Amino acid sequence: xxxxxxxxxxxGSIAAVTPTDLAVRAGEFMTLLGPSGCGKTTxxxxxxxxxxxxxxxxxxxxxxxxxxxxxxxxxxxxxxxYALFPHMNVRENVGFGLRMQRTAHSEAAARVKEVIELxxxxxCEDRRPERLSGxxxxxxxxxxAIVTRPSVLLLDEPLSALDAKLRxxxxxxxxxxxxxxxxxxxLVTHDQGEALAMSDxxxxxxxxxxxxxxxxxxxYGSPATDxxxxxxxxxxxxxxxxxxxxxxxxxxxxxxxxEIELAAHQWPFGLSQAVISVRPERLRLAKERPAxxxxxxxxxxxxxxxxxxxxxxxxxxxxxxxxxxxxxGALEGFECAVxxxxxxxxxxxxxxxxxxxxxxxxxx
Amino acid sequence: MQAWxxxxxxxxxxxxxxxxxxxxxxxxxxxxxxxxxxxxxxxLVYSFCGRDDLGRVVYSxxxxxxxxxxxxxxxRILGRSAAYAALSTLLCLVIGFPAAWFIAxxxxxxxxxxxxxxxxxxxxxxxxxxYAWIAILKxxxxxxxxxxxxxxxxxxxxxxxxxxxxxxxLVYAYLPFMMLPIYGSAEKLDPSLIEAAHDLGAGPTxxxxxVILPLTRPGIGAGVLLVFVxxxxxxxxxxxxxxxxxxxxxxxxxxxxxxxxxxxFGAALGVVFTLLFVxxxxxxxxxxxxxxxxxxx
Numbered sequence: 001x002x003x004x005x006x007x008x009x010x011x012g013s014i015a016a017v018t019p020t021d022l023a024v025r026a027g028e029f030m031t032l033l034g035p036s037g038c039g040k041t042t043x044x045x046x047x048x049x050x051x052x053x054x055x056x057x058x059x060x061x062x063x064x065x066x067x068x069x070x071x072x073x074x075x076x077x078x079x080x081x082y083a084l085f086p087h088m089n090v091r092e093n094v095g096f097g098l099r100m101q102r103t104a105h106s107e108a109a110a111r112v113k114e115v116i117e118l119x120x121x122x123x124c125e126d127r128r129p130e131r132l133s134g135x136x137x138x139x140x141x142x143x144x145a146i147v148t149r150p151s152v153l154l155l156d157e158p159l160s161a162l163d164a165k166l167r168x169x170x171x172x173x174x175x176x177x178x179x180x181x182x183x184x185x186x187l188v189t190h191d192q193g194e195a196l197a198m199s200d201x202x203x204x205x206x207x208x209x210x211x212x213x214x215x216x217x218x219x220y221g222s223p224a225t226d227x228x229x230x231x232x233x234x235x236x237x238x239x240x241x242x243x244x245x246x247x248x249x250x251x252x253x254x255x256x257x258x259e260i261e262l263a264a265h266q267w268p269f270g271l272s273q274a275v276i277s278v279r280p281e282r283l284r285l286a287k288e289r290p291a292x293x294x295x296x297x298x299x300x301x302x303x304x305x306x307x308x309x310x311x312x313x314x315x316x317x318x319x320x321x322x323x324x325x326x327x328x329g330a331l332e333g334f335e336c337a338v339x340x341x342x343x344x345x346x347x348x349x350x351x352x353x354x355x356x357x358x359x360x361x362x363x364x
Numbered sequence: 365m366q367a368w369x370x371x372x373x374x375x376x377x378x379x380x381x382x383x384x385x386x387x388x389x390x391x392x393x394x395x396x397x398x399x400x401x402x403x404x405x406x407x408l409v410y411s412f413c414g415r416d417d418l419g420r421v422v423y424s425x426x427x428x429x430x431x432x433x434x435x436x437x438x439x440r441i442l443g444r445s446a447a448y449a450a451l452s453t454l455l456c457l458v459i460g461f462p463a464a465w466f467i468a469x470x471x472x473x474x475x476x477x478x479x480x481x482x483x484x485x486x487x488x489x490x491x492x493x494x495y496a497w498i499a500i501l502k503x504x505x506x507x508x509x510x511x512x513x514x515x516x517x518x519x520x521x522x523x524x525x526x527x528x529x530x531x532x533x534l535v536y537a538y539l540p541f542m543m544l545p546i547y548g549s550a551e552k553l554d555p556s557l558i559e560a561a562h563d564l565g566a567g568p569t570x571x572x573x574x575v576i577l578p579l580t581r582p583g584i585g586a587g588v589l590l591v592f593v594x595x596x597x598x599x600x601x602x603x604x605x606x607x608x609x610x611x612x613x614x615x616x617x618x619x620x621x622x623x624x625x626x627x628x629f630g631a632a633l634g635v636v637f638t639l640l641f642v643x644x645x646x647x648x649x650x651x652x653x654x655x656x657x658x659x660x661x
Contacts, residue, residue, distance in 0.1 A: 050559055070563045083560035087578045096574075100565035148564065 001026040001184055002047060002152055007056035009042050016042040018208045019056060026151075029178050029185045033195040034205035035231065040188045043205070044154050047186065048077045061151060071100070076145040077154040080161070082137045084129040090116070090140050091125040097148040111147055119143045135166050142174075146181060153178075155187040159194060171197050192232045196220060204228045220279075222352045229277035229354045236278045236322050240353075242267065252276075254346060255320045257296050262348050274353050282350035283324040285312065286343045287336065294346040298322060300338050303331075312336075314344060404638070410631035419625025429632035438616065438633070445613040448527065449595035452534035456542035456591045457584065459535070464543040464583075465576075468550035479547075482540055494533060494604050501529055501605070525607030533601040538594065542587035549583025550576075585648050593641055613637060 002024040009017045017039040024030045032040040045051040046058055049070035057066045065073050076097070084093050091112055098108040116122060119139040129137055138158065145153055158174070159167045175198045178185045189195055195202050196216040203213045204227070212224040223229035229237065243259065244251040250267035253259050254276065268274070289295055301321075302313040310331065312324045322344060336342045381389065411429055414422040432438070467478045485493060500506045501524040508520040523529050553576070561575045577584075599614030606612075611619075617637070620630030 048563060050563075070559070071565045071567055075563075077560070077563050079556045079560055081554065081556055083554065083556040085557060085560070085575060096561070096566075097564035100561075100570060144560075144564070 001028070001061065002186065003059040004043070004046065005057050005059065007043075007046055007053040007058065009039075009046060009051060009053050015208050017046070017053075020208075020210055022203060022210065022213075024152075024184060024186060026184055027182050029175065029187070029198060029200045031187045031189060031195040031199035031202045032205055033189055033192060033202050033232070035190055038205040039208040040190075040205050041156060042208075044077070044156055044186065044188050047152070048075055048154050049073045074150050075152045075154060076148060076150040077156060078141045078145050078158045080157040082129075082141040082161075084137060084140055084144070086129055089126050089128055090121060090132070093129070093140055094143045094147055096144060101148060115143045115147045134162055135170070138162060138170060142177070146177075146183065150183065152184045152186060155185060157189055158187070160189075160191070167194070174198060196232070202232075204232065206231070223277060223354045226275055226277075226354045229352070234280050234323060234325075236280060236283070237275050238278065238320070239273065240276045240351075241273045242271065254351075255316075256318060257316055257320060258294055258346060260294050260346065260348050260351070262351065266348070266351060267353060268355060271353075274355075277352050277354055278346065278350050280311070280323045280325040281309075282347070283322060284345040284347070285324060285326060285331065285336065286345065289343050290345055292345060292347070294348065296322075296344050296346060297341060298344045299341055300336050303336075303338060314342070407631045407634050410628050411635045413628045413631075415626055415628050419627070421627055426628075429629045430636070432629060433632060433636055441611060441616055442613050444610070445596055448530060448534065448612065449592050449598075452531050452538065452595050453542075453588055453592045455531065455535045456539050457587065460539055460542040460587065461546055461580075461584070464546040465550050465580075467543075468547050468553075469555075482543060485540065490537065491600065491604075494537075494601060497529075497533055497536065497605060498524060501532070524605065525609055527606070527610050530602050530606040530610060530612075533605040534595045534598060537598075537601060538591040541590040541594075545586035545590065546580060546583040549580040553579050585651070589645060589648055593644070596641075597637065 002022075004020060004022040006019045006021060007017060008015070008019045020043070022043070032043055034040045042051060046053050049058075049065070049068060049072075053066065057064055059065065060074060085096065088096070094115060095108055095112045098111060103111070116125060119142060121136065121139055121143060124132060124136060124140075129140065132140065138161075141158070155174075159170050162170060171194060174185070174187075187195075187198065196219070199216055201213060201215055202219045204211045204219060206227045212219060212228045214224075219228060219232055223232060223235075226237070229235045238255040240252040240254045242250055243253050249264055250262045251259060252262060252267065284290075286295075289297075296316055298314040298316050300312060301315050302311075304311045305328070306325075307328065309325045309327055312326060312331075314322050314324070316322070324344065410421060412425050412427065414424055414426050414428075416422050467475055467482070470478060498505075502508075503520040503522065503524070505524070507523070508517070511517045512520070523532075557575055557579070558571055561571045566574060596612075597614045597617075599612065599618045602610065602612045602615055613633070617630050617633045620626045620633065624630075
């Protein structure tokens with residue numbers, strides 16, 4: 001559907017995108033996730049045609065479009081600032097693309113009406129953008145981009161200008177819209193929550209390259225690299241070293257606190273030491289020493305209440321800090337006020353071993 | 365310089381200035397009363413007066429000054445003035461728009477430098493610059509010298525003291541007044557609007573007609589007023605570069621006061637002329653207001 005083959009782009013001496021391959025399937029909701037300056041917006045602009053790659057090629061529906069200008073690509077973009085035409089009302093904004101394509105008046109009018117209804121903008125047709133709320137502007141921008149039925153819709157941080165409540169609502173709507181229209185969506189965001197909630201697949205970018213591509217569950221559950229583990233969600237990152245002779249199951253010593261036996265696939269072949277990642281919600285707390293392996297004695301340092309869950313910061317005797325999140329009320333059974341001693345269980349299956357680039361070589 | 369505040373940009377808060385506001389406005393109101401409103405009043409009174417044989421104003425009511433304006437001689441001069449001013453305005457727009465657009469789209473540092481370049485002419489007296497043009501355009505001047513040296517022409521071109529020289533002078537003098545307001549509009553235009561139009565299938569021409577032109581219209585309107593109105597009344601350039609061979613309405617008015625010593629007739633011309641400005645001005649404003657509030661077809 002959308003395919004980038006070995007594209008790279010530099011601005012002056014700064015490499016925004018290092019040679020990158022990316023294939024987005026038809027009808028897929030793909031998110032490009034990364035911190036600012038990671039190259040995600042440049043990647044999007046390479047697809048829309050606002051930038052030309054230094055190397056490599058861009059393919060749409062199997063056709064090489066690398067040299068085609070944006071107005072001749074079957075791709076529309078929703079801009080971060082919405083970029084609604086201030087001198088046109090809602091109806092004219094939405095109909096702009098059809099007018100450029102010289103669609104017959106009657107058909108254009110019908111399609112504009114249909115999309116305005118679809119986006120819940122009925123009654124605003126004659127208003128100028130300055131008289132719309134943020135959420136309505138967002139909908140007009142979407143309506144304007146989908147009315148020409150492009151095969152791919154690009155969304156550049158479309159929700160970043162909305163307040164938190166509206167953003168959550170729009171996430172669900174965007175996802176629903178994508179499912180209904182069957183258009184391929186490529187969304188750029190730095191908000192991992194947004195990416196996890198909406199995407200079929202996520203490509204995590206850092207320093208102009210793709211660190212990992214996978215479903216939200218894969219990205220979150222088994223981050224491929226150290227960067228992904230740190231950027232997507234929170235994680236406890238601990239140094240672990242292999243202590244067995246390398247013939248049996250891998251046995252590792254974590255942060256000089258505890259020894260654990262892992263399943264064979266969990267530990268990369270030939271590695272003697274690594275930084276492992278453990279999601280905070282996968283740590284279990286207990287008042288008494290549990291019977292299972294992986295128990296660490298800790299002192300509760302801080303507890304913060306977040307409504308549905310609580311965050312607990314704790315410290316081992318040797319000074320290693322761990323973070324756990326537990327459902328609210330889960331700690332009611334035992335005394336664990338700040339400052340008291342308790343036990344924390346590091347279960348083998350909660351451990352993932354992301355590789356750093358030095359160890360993994362170039363991105364897959 | 366009211367022209368800067370075209371309606372699409374001015375947001376009225378609907379509040380009258382308080383006591384502090386009046387205090388801040390007082391110097392300007394005083395200045396305008398003494399040097400604009402009062403002279404206009406005199407002009408209006410004069411325009412209905414007669415004159416004696418020595419050119420002194422006689423305070424007796426008469427409408428003959430206004431009747432005289434309808435003389436084809438003056439109407440023709442007025443028409444010619446309007447035509448030259450319109451041509452100069454058009455040339456300023458055609459030359460100034462791309463340049464103003466280029467400056468507005470430049471990176472910050474280059475933008476500042478180019479704006480300084482645009483201001484440099486204002487550091488020198490307007491008259492001196494006009495005399496410089498005479499030195500360039502006269503038959504043994506720089507331009508003819510250069511063209512003859514390059515064998516483009518064999519005999520010097522007669523440019524100075526022709527309508528061409530007048531238009532060159534007017535365009536030169538007023539070009540910055542066209543460029544600055546257009547620059548202002550162009551600079552405010554969000555570049556993502558251009559990208560959005562491009563993305564939705566508009567080629568370069570459509571982008572210009574559908575997005576750039578409508579959104580820079582306030583600047584174009586202000587520029588047109590700032591060039592057309594003073595160009596219409598200009599007498600120094602027409603005098604110096606046109607050699608008084610092509611009198612414009614400004615020269616005629618000046619002559620009535622200075623040479624012909626017919627202040628009442630000069631005043632009547634001035635009043636009509638001012639009313640004409642007001643009409644053009646409100647027309648442009650109305651147009652701008654309708655375009656920005658109406659919502660199209």
